[in-house]
Amino acid sequence: MSTYPNNSSSPVGSIMNEEQAVVKPLPTTAPNELLKSLLAKESDLMERAAKEVVFSKPLVSMDETPIFRRGTINLIQGKQGSHKSRLAELICSFLLSKSEEHQANFLNLKKTDEPVTVVCIDTERNTKEELPVAIQSIKKKAGFKITDHPANFRYTSFKTVPRKQRLLALRAYITEVQSKNSDPLFVLLDVGTDFVSNFNNEEETLEFFDYLNMLCEEYECTFLITIHQNPGTDKARGHFGTEGTNKASGIMQIGFVDGNEELIRLKFLKLRTAKRHKPMYLFFDEDLHGLALATDDHIKKNTAERKKVADVELVAEKLGELLTTSMLQRDLLKVLTSSFDCSENTLKTRLQEIVDQQVEIINEQGQPCTLQIKTANGKPTVYELQEIE
Structure with missing residues (x-):
């Protein structure tokens, strides 16, 4: 049996009455009544969609x-x-x-x-x-x-x-x-x-x-x-x-x-x-x-230890600030080593983990992204963010 409430608007005090001990299934609405409701909604939407929509202020x-x-x-x-x-x-x-x-x-x-x-x-x-x-x-x-x-x-x-x-x-x-x-x-x-x-x-x-x-x-x-x-x-x-x-x-x-x-x-x-x-x-x-x-x-004070090991989440947050455009590996590592108390090799490892785990990174526009590493023979390694569809 469905537990979906019916359309009763009885006062809360009556909810525990014996005849209401089990919520009855939602009554089936006649097809013509459903159609009437949908057509009314369509009419309302046509009116609203035909003029500029002014969004209400958020709460x-x-x-x-x-x-x-x-x-x-x-x-x-x-x-x-x-x-x-x-x-x-x-x-x-x-x-x-x-x-x-x-x-x-x-x-x-x-x-x-x-x-x-x-x-x-x-x-x-x-x-x-x-x-x-x-x-x-x-x-x-x-x-x-x-x-x-x-x-x-x-x-x-x-x-x-x-x-x-x-x-x-x-x-x-x-x-x-x-x-x-x-x-x-x-x-x-x-x-x-x-x-x-x-x-x-x-x-x-x-x-x-x-x-x-x-x-x-x-x-x-x-x-x-x-x-x-x-x-x-x-x-x-x-x-x-x-x-x-x-x-x-x-x-x-x-x-x-x-x-x-x-x-x-x-x-x-x-x-x-x-x-x-x-x-x-x-x-x-x-x-x-x-x-x-x-x-x-x-x-x-409370992230000092995590910075020593270049915690993945902290690095990901930092990348969201830094990668407004593509960056060469040497430039990115130079900035990261000033923020984290660890070696470049440790940071390279964390960057690869972020890619492998597809860690979500929020960019400066507030969009979720993943880290991409671009490599090619004879060319320097490049890091960039790619927005998630």
Whole structure:
């Protein structure tokens, strides 16, 4: 039986009624009704496509790069304990904040001028201590007292909602929230895989993302979803992660730098409508009790050992800055040896590893590239970046 919710907009309190113990399959829509709906959509698209399209301002930007556009699905992925939830909560605090005078505390993000209602839905933490503390932290970072109840901040727990009821519960809760105001909704789902019974189930996964796309269209929702990575890889968990990668407009990856718990790297794996932002380095600030931008000295101190061995990721990041055009090997090695405390032979080895492993490099235009080595008899070796199609 399909677990896809029906079109009920019943209040969230009735979700656990006995007659709703099992979500019924989505009723089959008559072909003529489907055609009527599609023709109406066609008419609307014809009207919109016949005049200049003015894009709405992104909800959140960073250094002029749009990070979250309205009506999109976005992911934060990372290993267990990599501060995924803290990053997501920081973004929520930023959207709720009443001023930007402490912008540095929000990773130099910029936001839309219009009001946004933030909706946080948790599936993991207990509701007696863990979740209340997280809610307090979001409010305090946004400039509120813990006793304040901002009208544009809504939150609840789905921990006790049966998994097969969670999509129905999601629509019911969003319907209720939207009935109280007309703001665009920014919805955090922490953790996304808890909305399906099996993150390797293709049918459930497709239904989940199709359903979120419907909510984006009908309710002007923008989703931010946290998801765990598979151990030992950079891939988000299971078929859920694969489909999420395809459907998401933006994907961020957060994690410690080579297990160094003093330095955290934030990478932008995907930005559908903009060039990718360069990786950022963060640390956990005890005074802020949250994430903050790492200083140059902090980065230098915590990457010194990696520079001695010319760590592949560090070299790849440097190549993204240097290779704006082709470079001769001797010129490239001269620049690299000034940045890394190792021999030219070690650097040559790392460059070959980057080619062999097809390590992704983000160039100055924010485009993903691979490193190419051009060799020919009697001619000097040349290095250049090639954009990934």
